Amino acid sequence: MPFQELAPRTSGQILGASYLNALSENVEWVFGAAQAVNMPFQGYRIDIDDITATEVYWYIRHRHRYLHYWVQVDDPLDHIRFKASLPDGSGGVTLWSDETPGGDADWDTYVDTDGVLTVGTWYKLWWEIEFDSGVNSIWINYMAEGDSTSFGTETAAGYSVPPQWERGDTVSHTNMNLYKTALDSARTQLGDEMWNVPIIRNNTEDRGFFFNNRHRWLHYIGDGEIVDPSGAGETVDISGDGTDVVVYDLFAVEWMAEGVAYEVKDCTIACEDYAP
């Protein structure tokens, strides 16, 4: 059952069982969403003297102001630049740079993209570095964007199933407090902010993107296919020009349902979104 919009209560209204049950269903919906699978950011260690040549890119549909990154190098750098552009390479911008970084370095911080990137637009992200000499390593450990300058940590709280009501039931404080317990627990799981992780670009043949379906819209670049790893569902071909992000309606895949595991093959990137 989808999340239901409930009109605000006003003073003096009768508290009906249907309202309380809708509230219960919403709370359960939220807690169910909080249990969705959690995919990682895929980091990379790059061994080269100039990583722009390796074409290691990440893609993100920009939504949140602060782009966090954690990058480490063990050898002296000549320079390091964090860059973004549209997927076709146009509109390039340097998000952050250090032209005289010196020796070992560990950047675990964020950049404010306010006024630099446009919300809802897909961007390509990459790191442009050059070492003072020879072939060395850089660890691109983490990138994610959020609405705050820090990602907090929380301690798990217990969940309680919200009550179901019938007409004439007595509204006890015990039952009403189950809503609080459930919502507080879901909040602990979800945190207080939306966040978003960039997707590493596929540079090798046969590489796939593994999903557990949550959203209707699949954003991708390239010519590929949607595959049911179990073999039961029919493979669906998806196409594109290899440069621009294309949006596909997953409702068109007969065997697709929320929570179903599937793979997108032969594409450069793929990501599910709640908006086309």
Next chain:
Amino acid sequence: MAYSAISTLSNGGTVSHGHLNTLQDNAEFLRNIAKRANWPCASIHRNAVTGFTVDTQHYFFRHANSILRFQVENASGTLEQVRVYYNSRKVYGNESPGTPLTVSVNLHDLSTWTNYAGAWVTATGYDEDEDGDGEIVSRSGVYYLCTSSHTSGGTTEPGVGVDWATVWSVVTQPTLGGRYKCYFHVTFVTGSNELAINYVYEDAIS
């Protein structure tokens, strides 16, 4: 709109419209948080692999769920060893894996980890931590990682003996929202081979 503190009702308290609206507003707030984009896990395919070193590609989680799921597959060659690390601890090891190797590990139940050696007992040899591979014991509800090989005795009893901290460290569990690195260590029996790490993700369901 931010998440609002919900008051706890007491017996005889009034269920006000304000209280109900707070519940619904908070549910909507969380709904928006949960609505975030669903990004995939990109598989790793490598040709000509003799030993897949852990540092070349890795995964960083904002920890949310307790079950870690992954699948490792060899297109050619025979796997010799698959080890998986999370939060600098080996959470899974298999020295004679089949393929495809599909595994789920409970990150919060250390007693299910490969290196769990049971409840601490005295007069027993415990192996040290090598790249997070040390043996883990439990004592009084706390888990300890062996950081120096030794034969156990009263002075090294975890959390109690005067020298316990010289051979043990307390294993901390990942916290929700914390950032943790996950990586693989894979080797083949002989030669160069083809390896795929198809996926790794956290799940709430075991």
